Amino acid sequence: MMSGTRVVLMRLLSLVVVVTFVCTKGAEGARAFFVFGDSLVDSGNNDYLPTTARADSPPYGTDYPTHRPTGRFSNGYNLPDLISQHIGSESTLPYLSPQLSGQKLLVGANFASAGIGILNDTGIQFVGILRMFQQFALFEQYQQRLSAEVGAAQAKRLVNGTLVLVTLGGNDFVNNYFLTPVSARSRQFTVPQFCRYLISEYRNILMRLYELGARRVLVTGTGPLGCVPSQLATRSRNGECVPQLQEASQIFNPLLVQMTRQINSQVGSEVFVAVNAFQMNMNFITDPQRFGFVTSKIACCGQGRFNGLGTCTAVSNLCPNRDTYAFWDAYHPSQRALGFIVRGIFSGTSDIMTPMNLSTIMAFDSNIC
Numbered sequence: 001m002m003s004g005t006r007v008v009l010m011r012l013l014s015l016v017v018v019v020t021f022v023c024t025k026g027a028e029g030a031r032a033f034f035v036f037g038d039s040l041v042d043s044g045n046n047d048y049l050p051t052t053a054r055a056d057s058p059p060y061g062t063d064y065p066t067h068r069p070t071g072r073f074s075n076g077y078n079l080p081d082l083i084s085q086h087i088g089s090e091s092t093l094p095y096l097s098p099q100l101s102g103q104k105l106l107v108g109a110n111f112a113s114a115g116i117g118i119l120n121d122t123g124i125q126f127v128g129i130l131r132m133f134q135q136f137a138l139f140e141q142y143q144q145r146l147s148a149e150v151g152a153a154q155a156k157r158l159v160n161g162t163l164v165l166v167t168l169g170g171n172d173f174v175n176n177y178f179l180t181p182v183s184a185r186s187r188q189f190t191v192p193q194f195c196r197y198l199i200s201e202y203r204n205i206l207m208r209l210y211e212l213g214a215r216r217v218l219v220t221g222t223g224p225l226g227c228v229p230s231q232l233a234t235r236s237r238n239g240e241c242v243p244q245l246q247e248a249s250q251i252f253n254p255l256l257v258q259m260t261r262q263i264n265s266q267v268g269s270e271v272f273v274a275v276n277a278f279q280m281n282m283n284f285i286t287d288p289q290r291f292g293f294v295t296s297k298i299a300c301c302g303q304g305r306f307n308g309l310g311t312c313t314a315v316s317n318l319c320p321n322r323d324t325y326a327f328w329d330a331y332h333p334s335q336r337a338l339g340f341i342v343r344g345i346f347s348g349t350s351d352i353m354t355p356m357n358l359s360t361i362m363a364f365d366s367n368i369c
Contacts, residue, residue: 030089031362032108032158034214035080036135037167039114040332043080044071046114048096050128053115058314059301063322063335073114075300075322076335080110080165082342087163087362095138105146108162111135117172118202121185125175132168132205139212159213163358166209169222169256172198173248174231174331191244195251199259206263206272216361218345219260220275221253223333227285229299230330233308239297241285253278257354264355273361274354280344284326284337291340296326300334 035041039053047056054071055061061069063076071094072078081091092108093100100109113130115123120131130138147155177185177194189197209217225231226245235242253276260272288296300319301312310316312329319325328334333341344352346359 030107031087032106032162033080033084033087033089033092034108034139034162034164035092035110035112035167036132036139036164036209037112037220038116038171039073039112040170040220041078041080041110041165041167042071042073042094042112042114043078043091043110044094045096045110045112045130047071048094049113049130051115051126053113053123053126053129055114055312059316059318060312073329073332074335074338075328077338078335079167079338079341080112082335082338083163083165083345083358086342086346086358095142101145102149105142105149106158109139109142111138111142112167115171115175116168117170117176118168118198118205119172119176119185122172122176136208136212143213156213160215162214162216164209164214164217165220166206166217167220168202168205169198169252170225170331173222173225173245173252174228177248178245191248192251195248195255198252199255202256203259203263206260210263210267210271215269215271216365217272218275218358219256219272220277221256222249223277223281224285225249227281227296228331229297229302229306229308229327231308232297233305233330239306249278260354270355273356273358275345276348276352276354277341279352280341280348281333281337284340288326291326291337292324293326293337294324298325299327299329300325301329 226242
């Protein structure tokens with residue numbers, strides 16, 4: 001077993017490997033930011049796509065500064081917005097937005113698309129969404145556009161130095177494996193087998209992201225899928241979290257941590273940081289009052305049991321105070337709940353952020369530059 005001093009030295013050496021990349025800033029000195037994934041991080045790409053997975057009508061965006069829908073599956077800001085605020089940057093625009101051009105490219109871009117999963121057959125019911133291979137194709141296109149703006153060498157430095165967020169996995173369970181009583185994937189795999197299969201495919205995605213230049217990547221695990229209002233409404237008798245989905249999350253997430261560690265060892269640097277979204281969500285789900293919520297079971301916007309049936313629309317039940325609800329709609333945390341998750345990303349201990357939290361990463365990168 002290595003001594004404590006040697007462990008520290010090895011970690012410092014692995015961080016130094018990426019020092020030449022992390023010193024490049026985006027517009028006005030702030031760190032650029034790329035986002036990939038599903039509806040938890042989509043900032044409006046689906047508004048430009050022929051899909052039913054949209055958040056482009058009220059009351060979505062009711063607490064956003066404009067009080068209008070933005071394509072975010074939130075009452076206000078979403079997870080990438082809040083991270084951007086913490087790193088001192090403006091929010092990244094959806095890549096499909098016509099406003100993303102010129103100097104705006106230096107801020108970064110959001111490629112996420114609601115409804116997608118790790119697997120290409122996840123979310124087929126939503127039709128025209130951007131699956132991961134398509135998000136990566138757009139990322140390559142972005143790099144070409146950035147090169148035309150600032151030159152190839154500077155573009156490469158900016159991409160290598162950017163902070164990246166990847167959020168995937170939840171839809172592979174709720175909108176694929178567990179979507180129907182007996183799905184094609186559930187006939188093919190047991191839950192543990194499916195989790196291992198997802199991790200092997202997720203590994204391919206992360207390695208492709210590394211090939212495309214990402215060197216600082218936050219990788220979120222799945223939240224407590226059995227506790228979201230949609231699952232309470234359809235699968236729970238008394239409002240207890242659904243055991244099958246909780247089990248799936250608890251198998252998947254440790255495998256994700258293990259996989260990111262293996263990749264980091266392979267590439268010789270701590271590129272990928274695993275985010276324990278399950279535990280951060282469970283903190284306010286199991287004890288909502290401690291966080292100032294009146295409920296963690298009933299969605300603010302929706303209908304049916306727990307407001308968990310269907311989508312959030314203008315005719316849905318709508319709570320008067322979104323800050324007192326842990327969930328905004330049937331699937332997505334409220335803006336205030338996301339704030340607690342972002343605090344965990346920045347200052348969480350090793351059981352939440354592996355191998356380090358974002359504050360440590362930002363401080364280290366800042367000191368080296």
